[in-house]
Amino acid sequence: MTSDSNIQRTLSLGQQIVEMGRRLWIQGMTPGGDGNISVKIDQYTILITPSGISLGHMKLDDIVMVDFSGDVIGNTGKPSMEVNLHLTAYKLRDDIRAVVHAHPPYATVFSCTSEEIPVNLTSEILIKVGEIPKVPFAPPGSIELARLCEQYVINNDAFLLSNHGVVTLGRDLEQAGSRMELVEHISKIALLSRNLKSIEYINTSDMEKLKDIKTGLNRENID
Ligand SMILES: [Zn+2]
Secondary structure, three states, rough: OOHHHHHHHHHHHHHHHHHHHHHHHOOOHHHHOOOOEEEEOOOOOEOEEEOOHHHOOOOHOOOOEOOOOOOOOOOOEEEOHHHHHHHHHHHHHHOOOEEEEEEEHHHHHHOOOOOOOOOOOOHHHHOOOOOOOOEEEOOOOHHHHHHHOOHHHHOEEEEEEEEEEEEEEOOOHHHHHHHHHHHHHHHHHHHOOOOOOOOOOOOHHHHHHHHHHHHHHHHHHOO
């Protein structure tokens, strides 16, 4: 690939971040400057959203490039405080090229309780996202939080941060962003369904079939 096409690809990835930021912000998932998004450029560098700018109002110039040590490349601004969490995902998962962190309200309710999100309510969540476990509490932006996330990054494509929000991973930004929307969607369905008296959950045997479908889809994407 020529350096010109490398620059074009980097600009395109940056533009994808700007557009995804607006998409999540419009849906109320990143209020008040919350949330952060990154994409992997190559084995040395990522692009990540800046600190202190609303995801709904970023420009391409605001996106920050950092190396795998978290150091800013060039004079491109200050990266999100959660940069270590993002780098943890790329270091531990070769198949992951995008990470999204947001505070969507329905899913964040679950992050503030001892309950898990019930993924046995709809087929799509098991096929496209899988289980959504909860990482124990650590302060936002801390090295401790990034370290606590390690085992969840290895085993899951989405997880809750206790009393905080949600992280989703994907082979590209579209998949990571869609997974964030799906986690919020199932959380909303779970909370709304409590108003009804006869919720029917997917049984264990059918859940295994759905997990197999997800495993098959992941393998297809790798191959
Ligand atoms: Zn957060």
